[in-house]
Amino acid sequence: MPISALTEILKAGADDPTFPEVTVWKKSHPGGKAIGCLPIYTPAEMIHAAGMLPVHLSGAMGRLKLDNADAYLQDFVCSVAQSTLELYLDGFLENIDAVIFPSICEVLRGVSGIWKRIDPDKPIIYLNLPQNYNSGSASNYMISELGRLKTELEKISGSAITDDALFKSFELFNKRAELLNKLDLYRSDYPGKFKASEFYILRLAGRAIPVEEHIELLQEALSAVEETQPRKRPIARIVLFGAFCERPPIAMIEAMEEERIALVYDDLFPGMHWSKDPLPLAGDPLKILADHYLKSNLHTPVVNHPESSIGDAIMNIVRARNADGLLLATAKSCHPMLHDLHDIFATSEKQGIPYVKIEFEEDQQVFESIIVQIEAIIEARERMPFAGTDRKEGSGDQK
């Protein structure tokens, strides 16, 4: 089956606000618990090791009318917070037994308090992720937080999370991360064969299914990609950055690709493959998870490395992916991202990397203005010879 056919099948359910995957899982796991994970990073391995289902929550991808959340959150609050709360208020998350709120920003922190008040009996677990990456005490602190999380999860599942179970989960999550990393490189190396929108759908398809099933799906996808005949060669290679927490509509990514833009890197769903390095399979599992988080070197607007600039980190990605330019897709009202724009713009300009900035909302349906802006990068590409595409595209994509 070509990859487009596979992802077309998955697409219908990828943004379903009713989370049918959880219902299916619960039917086959009577008494099983599902744990909601808010963006952008939660140690889902631990939930899996507890025999529970991690469910990645991040808004409603424009599939829900916001009727109730505005009684709790002002209109200047980002849509991921609004629509995740709406999902909860409207009863779409009844199957979720507890929710983990990682400490990424003040908006989610505030939402954690509101959430708790809406139903005090529904457990929430607030996870303080250290922000002082250079501090020698960050690792110990994170281990203590992970220990607390483990205890809370054990209370919910009713059984102990053993080291053995954790290492088994690490193995599976490593496998998934390896497949995701392979697919990530594939869409960069052969964008005419495998699109970013397809990769996005494959990630979304794993939001609420057991990691074992997601692995099977990704393996199938990898074979499908290999069998896929090259389609028209893209005319510009672009790095997409800024949507790390929100989930833009699939149609938005597709609309860009319609214009023969290849999104050779994106920061969608960063928590699903947090680090390029696998989790070691021996040692103290909590320390391993702590190091995995702290040493990922992943730059996002909510992971602030005090000594390095986010602008430099992104430009390194642009160069590593032989991209023609940068597309900054910022979710409307996301403060952490808006604050970083200055550094990113300044670094792009200093390094001569073309960029455009677009703002999106998760319920956006018309993308013309976005396309018009992207054309600026395409024009720049047409004026300048480009090394990256030629090197990689020789291997299969059609001109």
Place this chain on the structure above:
Amino acid sequence: MSTVGIDNTLRDKSRELVQRHYQELEDNARGKRKVVYLFTTGLIVELFRAFDFSVVYPEINAIHSSRQHRSVQLISDSELLGYAPNICSYVKCDLGLLAGPSKGQAKFGKIPPPDLIVVNQCGCSTYIKWGHALREKFHCPVKVIDIPFIHDDCPTGFDHEYVRRQIEDLIPVCEEISGVRFDPDRLKEILELTSDTIDLWMKMQELGKLKPSPFDAFFEGVSYMAPLTMWRGTVEARDFYKLADNIIRDRIKSNYTPYGRENFRLLFEGSPPWPSFSEFRGMFKAWSAVGVASTYLYVSVAPGDLEFSPEKPLDYLASLATQSYYNWNLQKRWNHIETLIKDYEVDAIIIHSVRSCRPSSVGQLDMRNYFARDKGIPSLFLDSDVADPRFFSSAQVLNRIDTFFEALSQRKKINERIL
């Protein structure tokens, strides 16, 4: 009940301390002492005083720029530099002042460049972005003190230990930059002053419980905050609140109340709209509505009992930072507000939601739900900004305030008739 004439002694003394602060900064611009930039929630300025640093508070600079009606220009200067329109307006005021054409020269003084920036990230992750932006401009070291959020009733022992260790890690950094050796006894002395200052500050607020209240905890109280932040850990700060205690106690003897009479007793939640401060005040004064309590006064303190005293200086500093009010979860804050409502016999809550400040505004709508709907406390929700006056629509705010007090008057009349 009477007003014995507006007593400006305290306000003038506070202004004098503000001027002295900026004067000393100007003197230091000639390089006498090293300069550290600090942020006010979870404030641990005492550590830096022990190294004889001169301290710049970017947020307080933004407040002064806003009160002096310079913020629109500074915000626009920072936008011209490429800062996004919807980010925190304090940040934009400050960056407009330091990185824009003003080159650090404000009406209130010349701001020296930093030798060190310490981001005490407590309740607000914008600080870290702010620190990064300042580093882009000044190329000096930026150090972070990451203060875990209190998601439960109190911080965990690990939270405390993490913060304490980060403070400890700063000692060699401060020694190296300032050239001053760390002396724990000196730090203890400074912290003793802080402890006394905070006690006096909290006691002053307690006077709002009296009926009528001898001072306005919001409109007057915020003007008395400068010594608490800018001068904390000094004799000047402690003595200011001793003076405040004397003056306010004198007012009690003469039955003084700020607006001649006290029609309504209010609790204010949130920061003031600084550029429109006087106008905003007038809208409440017109109804003789007195702020008897204000959560903004906790911005740089940790209300409640702390486990540690200055005897254990690093632990005390860590508790001040970790248990800062602005690091409390919503329910903990509301429980506290509920106690204030009872103890201060509050008639209504005024919530000022600041558009460009997510840390303070997210949760405030639900706070209104909680108090107005669930607890039956009349609550007025107003929405503008701390520094950007373009979000303050005078007519609209006035209309909402008047409508609210009309309804509150009716309610009061009805309640008075019920036996």
